[in-house]
Amino acid sequence: MGSRTIKFAVLDNHSITDYRVVETGTDPLGNAKTILDGSPYDRITATGYGRYLAHENFAYPVITEIKAYALGAYFLFPGCRTVIDIGGQDSKIIKIINGKVEDFEMNDRCAAGTGKFLEVMAHTLGYTIEDFGIEAMRAQKPVSINAMCTVFAESEVVSLLARGEKPGNIALGIHQSIVSRLQALIGRVGFLDEIVFAGGVAKNRCIVSLLEKNLARKLLVPDEPQIVGAIGAAIAAGCINKE
Numbered sequence: 001m002g003s004r005t006i007k008f009a010v011l012d013n014h015s016i017t018d019y020r021v022v023e024t025g026t027d028p029l030g031n032a033k034t035i036l037d038g039s040p041y042d043r044i045t046a047t048g049y050g051r052y053l054a055h056e057n058f059a060y061p062v063i064t065e066i067k068a069y070a071l072g073a074y075f076l077f078p079g080c081r082t083v084i085d086i087g088g089q090d091s092k093i094i095k096i097i098n099g100k101v102e103d104f105e106m107n108d109r110c111a112a113g114t115g116k117f118l119e120v121m122a123h124t125l126g127y128t129i130e131d132f133g134i135e136a137m138r139a140q141k142p143v144s145i146n147a148m149c150t151v152f153a154e155s156e157v158v159s160l161l162a163r164g165e166k167p168g169n170i171a172l173g174i175h176q177s178i179v180s181r182l183q184a185l186i187g188r189v190g191f192l193d194e195i196v197f198a199g200g201v202a203k204n205r206c207i208v209s210l211l212e213k214n215l216a217r218k219l220l221v222p223d224e225p226q227i228v229g230a231i232g233a234a235i236a237a238g239c240i241n242k243e
Contacts, residue, residue, distance in 0.1 A: 009234045070100065083195075125171055133205045
C-alpha cells in the first residue's frame with residue numbers, strides 16, 4: 001500500500017497470475033479492500049506506507065519496502081544486484097546478493113525528487129504526467145532548477161514561466177536535477193550490475209535516459225515497474241506458507 005497507489009500481485013507456481021493498481025486516495029483501506037475483490041488468494045503479505053493499516057485489517061505479516069523491492073526485482077531479473085526505486089514519496093537504492101539485501105540508502109528529507117515532486121512540476125507546467133518526460137526529451141536547452149523542495153520549486157517554475165522560459169526547457173532542467181539528486185544517493189551506497197529501475201517513475205523515458213547516460217549503464221525496466229514491491233510481498237507470502 002503505497003502513498004500514491006495501491007498495488008496487488010498474485011503469484012502461483014512462480015508465475016504472476018494477476019495484478020492490479022489503483023489510486024490510494026483518501027480511503028486507503030476501502031480502496032485496498034476493493035482491489036482484492038474477485039481475486040483468489042491464500043495469504044496476503046503487505047508492504048509500503050500502509051502496511052500496518054493492512055496488517056490491522058487483512059494482511060499478515062508485513063515486510064519492509066526494501067525487502068519487498070529486493071525480492072521482486074530479483075524474481076523478475078535473477079542477475080539483479082542493484083535496485084533503483086523512485087516512489088511516490090521516497091527514493092531508494094538497494095544493493096542485493098542472491099535476492100537478499102546487502103545495503104541500501106533512502107532519500108533523507110521530504111518528497112524532493114520523488115514521484116509526487118514530478119506530478120506537481122508536471123501540473124505546474126501544464127503537462128500530464130505521461131507527457132512530462134516526452135516533452136523534456138524534446139527540449140534542447142535545459143533551464144536549471146535550484147530549489148528541490150516541492151513548494152519552493154513550484155514557485156521557481158512559475159517565476160521562470162513568467163520570464164518567458166519555454167516549458168519544455170524547464171521540464172528538462174527538472175528531470176536533470178532529479179537525476180543529479182538520485183546520483184548523489186547512488187554514490188553513497190554504490191551500485192553493481194545488473195541495475196533494475198522500479199517504481200512508477202521508471203515509466204518516465206527521460207529519467208531512464210538521463211540515468212543511463214550518467215551511470216554509463218543500461219537499466220533493466222520491468223514491463224510493469226509499479227508492481228515490483230507487490231511481487232516481492234507475494235513472494236514473501238509464499239515463503240511463509242512453505243514454512
